[in-house]
Amino acid sequence: MTSPASTPPNTPTASPYTVAMDPNLPPFDGDQEDENPRDFIKKLRKFVAYGNMHQASDTEKIDYFSCSLKDGGPAEMWFEDLPSGEKDTWAHLLDAFDIRWPVTQRAAKNQEDRQEELGEIRITEEELGTKEKVNGREIHAHIAWADKAQHAANAIPDSNNLLVKMTRDNCPPLLKALVPASHKTWTAFFNAVCTINIDNLRERIEREKHDKDIENKLRRLRAITAAPPTQAKALVAAFSRMQLSAPTLTPTVNNAARNTNSAATQVTVPQQNLQIQRPNAEKWAIILQLPRPTTTTDAGRTAY
Secondary structure, eight states, X not given: OOOOOXXXXXXXXOOSSOOOOOTTOOOBOSSOTXXXXXXXXXXXXXXXXXXXXXXXXXXXXXXXXXXXXXXXSHHHHHHHHSOGGGSSSHHHHHHHHHHHSOOXXXXXXXXXXXXXXXXXXXXXXXXXXXXXXXXXXXXXXXXXXXXXXXXXXXXXXXXXXXXXXXXXXTSOHHHHHHSOTTOXXXXXXXXXXXXXXXXXXXXXXXXXXXXXXXXXXXXXXXXXXXXXXXHHHHHHHHHHHOOOOOOOOOOEEOHHHHTSOOSSOOEEOOOOOOOOOOOHHHHHHHHHXXXXXXXXXXXXXXXX
């Protein structure tokens, strides 16, 4: 009869669980502005209760807790100075932690707080036409803005749609032009924003850039005449001081008059149609004094 195989004497017994530090739980310092003590203890308790330590003893859980503290930090010093009666069991240690880092009571937000949050959710003209990542996927910035504003509006709540106008008024002029004021309910307003034709949006953005480019050029031209004396303005001033004069004409003497003994010599000056040629600097000065055409219509933009 064959005897059962025996375990070699030097083979270690397998542990019922393997302790591994939670990679999502950074060491707890206890005095850092960018860490939340309540988040730390919540993640730690979750890992101990539902991770691979659910069969661990209190001693092993407490040891794991101490290994989760930042070396030399305030939390580790607190743990080392903690009386043994307050860390002899896992429950006692959790109670001591709650006393040292208690739950902060948050003030409930009222209607005004939520309205203020809604007003702070804005989109700039520079963001229009761009994309941003939301939950791992790229969407247009105006759609992401509408989603944030809708969540804020639903939390108020604004059942009478009184804040729709305020939200639209905070939009850039380019976006307001694509979302008429006739959308007076939250549903209609957000649907109008999210269904904006992207080609129309891009066309308006390009037109806006073109108008701004022209405006900047005109502003620089105005600065030539309004700024303190510079080389450019000195040139303009020099042109403005120049006097226009008619060209010198060579008189034509009547040969018949030479044969007479008259004391007066008859001179005939041909008549010419003189056309004044203005320098470029003077032309620009005249242009800048003209009223600016409106850019709210196609005809006005063409004239502009």
